[in-house]
Amino acid sequence: MTRGGTTAAAPHGPRPMTIALVLVLGGVMVSLDTTVVNVAVDRLSQTFDASLATIQWIATGYSLALGAMVPTAAWAVGRFGAKRLYLTAVSAFALGSVLAGLAWDVPSMIAFRVVQGLAGGLVMPAGMTILIRAAKPEELGKLMGTNGLAILVGPLAGPALGGWLIDQVSWRWMFFINLPVGLAILLLAGRLFPADVTGARRSLDVPGLLLLSPGLVALIYGVTRFGDGASGAAPFAWIALGLGLAAAFAVRARFAAHPLIDLRLFRTRAFSAATGTMTVFCAGYFGTMILAPLYFQLVRGESATVAGLLAMPGALASGTAMQVAGRLADRIGPGRIVPVAVAVAASGFALLTALLTADASYWALAGATMLVGAGGGATIMPAMTAATRGVSHDQAPAASTTVNLVTTTMAAVGTASASALLSARLPDGGIKAVHRMSEAAREAAAPALADAFRFTYALPLTLVVAALVPALLIHRRSTEKES
Template sequence: MTTTISTRRGGRPDEQPAPAPRTTAIVLILVLGAIMTTFDMTVVNVAINRLSQDFDAPLATVQWVATGYSLALGAMIPATAWATGRFGGTRLYLAAIGLFTAGSILAGAAWNIESLIVFRVLQGLGGGMIMPVGMTILLRAAPPDRLGRMMSMFGLAILVGPLTGPVLGGWLVDEVSWRWMFFINLPIGAVVIALAARLFPRDAAETRRPLDVPGLLMLSPGLATLIYGVTTGGERHDFGSAGVIVPIVAGTVLIVAFVARAMTARHPLIDLALFRDRSFASATATLVLFAAGYFGSMILLPLYYQVVRGESATMAGLLGITGALASGTAMQVGGRLVDKFTPGKVVLTGITIAAAGFALFTGALAADTPYWVLMAALAVIGAGGGTTMMPTMTAATRGLSHDQAPAASTTVNLINTMSGAVGTAVVSVLLTNAMAGRVSGQATHLSDEARSSVAPALADAFQHTYAWALALIVLALIPALFLPRRPAKA
């Protein structure tokens, strides 16, 4: 059989991407696998109180069920570019899904809070590889003229997972058992492994680079320590204590040291030379600001419905479903648009729509705002997010060579994860400070009568916090202006 050869920007000749029908099947499998990880990043939040009751453990300890997962997730991402070259994308993806599924089964069978935390870390070690390795497989399989729509399909898990997780998680906790939040991954993981082993391309021989051990020992602990400090600050609603400042400073120092080393190392863990490319640098800068504002604000919506309006966790999740539907729909449209038009035009349009949605939502937010008004504004926000996130990632990765794909996907996913974590923590602190300045006492544990008396002040606190998220979204317009807005010359 004859092999057709093509050349991509900045690299050697590569094998022609898989035919369209098979590429679509590969993307759908990747979406199914990615949904498990994005779902598990949010689903535990609705079960914190139930876990505290069942295991008779303090909330500070139970919170490590979520924090431990996030730390493991962030720590594993940096090594995936090297591991992809060492073991092959398909083999590494199958191993990651297997590890995540095994961790899910063990987490569902946990006998005490300590074992649950350990098994959640195991989940995170597998989950940290799934998204970047999956994106690498997609970049290598998708034809350049269809990359936008393929990336948009893949991105369904990134935007829809965090919004639907609280809905399904709330129902499982209320009606079935918290253990099924983890057991549900078993059939999904089994299907993904079976289909991936059958349909994914076989791993070809690759140039193996030595592992940058010093870089790994700087970046992975640095990220884990920084995430710990930021997350702890968000949980305590205080960034002034030594328990928060020390890990943040230590993590930052380690990351800066890694950057200094990566600029001179012969085989760095992450290739910083990618940032010399204008499209990649502009897209990642846009992603930092937009992801921090967009994903950081997601913590606000369920809290508003529960704290201000007195709704249950399940209902709070359901009331946010319009945003998920709008983002998923807009993502598919945006993916097709970015294949036809330049990324700069599509991303600028998406950010503008998202900013308009945030402005509408923030301006309308009050203690008695009709739900249909808020849901309509959420739909606009979701439409903007769906038209921004994956086109931005497409702009960062389009045209990269076969060898550049692992480093690019690792960097993009690392930035997305870190920006979301930092944004969530900062938004949490801003909300707490805003509520403390308007309401005395613990505002999250109020009777219905007490809530009605302070609801306007609480709503004002949420409105104030949403304004900060809106500011980040608007700031994302600045780096987006440097994305290509004219077709590249042949």
């Protein structure tokens, strides 16, 4: 079996499915932490008497660190080995979780979340590299679907578990919970993952790193400045700086011997179309994760536990669709699945935008979120499969790094954009003003608050619809025909 003309290494030790199941735990640890924080935004804002623009940095700061670290993953895999890197990243993530649980104010929590992000930026690319190297091309879709169970378990258990911990125990335990999970991963991965193979080491592309990582940080920071109420040219200047640095990186990468990201991957239609789809889709899809819990808590007056439970239908639909789509991708090709899945997600967002009133039926909202979840679950993993299928053994780190960079960066951009839009539409004083309202005043303001959320949901709807364009360019061929 060959990939891109290079003979793939025969897997040794445990079966690829066993490796995928262990990687699910790592993905659960990362996604659980993300979804728990989404539910906790309102409570943390009250605890620290902070605005939404400030509190959202607990999520955005993590994403910034994640995005800044992902570009180094391909180099780090070559320098230290995928298994060793994975174990180190999991250890650092667990440590960062404990530190975040011990935070005494918002700045300290943001700092410790950055520690988590720096580690989390290496967990997924290293794990995906291990999986791609162990798998045969014809089984990659099924394994990606299995690996995607983390995107089911985290969003499904995270909001409910996090809400219960926040209401009944302490918000600190939403971070402490990662410690036993991390220890379990270290024990299993240390015993079951195949040993690292010796490969050619290359030097770190330091100039590229100094262009791309600060560029991503500047871009996302510029977007979040709108949520801080910044006016004038400052936010646009940060965004322009970020885009300029990213463009300079792209120009330099064309001539560098070992760039952080191998832009030659984009010469293939499958890779460029799939990553283009994820670029737009992930900004809309993941950018809304912070919105639904806030709607239920601010507009409807629900507790964190109830807000978490109400997120479960969408997460269940996402995970179910992911498993079905992952297996269908091996049979009929990702290109036949992704456009339909994007359209399903768009229909869900359209329904949410129409239904999200102050007294909307929870059953109707659950149906709309299930459409969103099903569309997201059936889009992301097949798109990843389309992007990474057929890459050579040597290209696996670069491919997985690029895919993860796209998803994490665009999730951060989407979250920052959604927070900025919502902050601009909330009453004067923002989320803190809502917290100071009496119950009667909040109920009177509920229609206006609901309108703010409906306005904000128009952004992800637009982005998801736009994702149909590159999705239609993904090849509509099965694995056998592509090989």
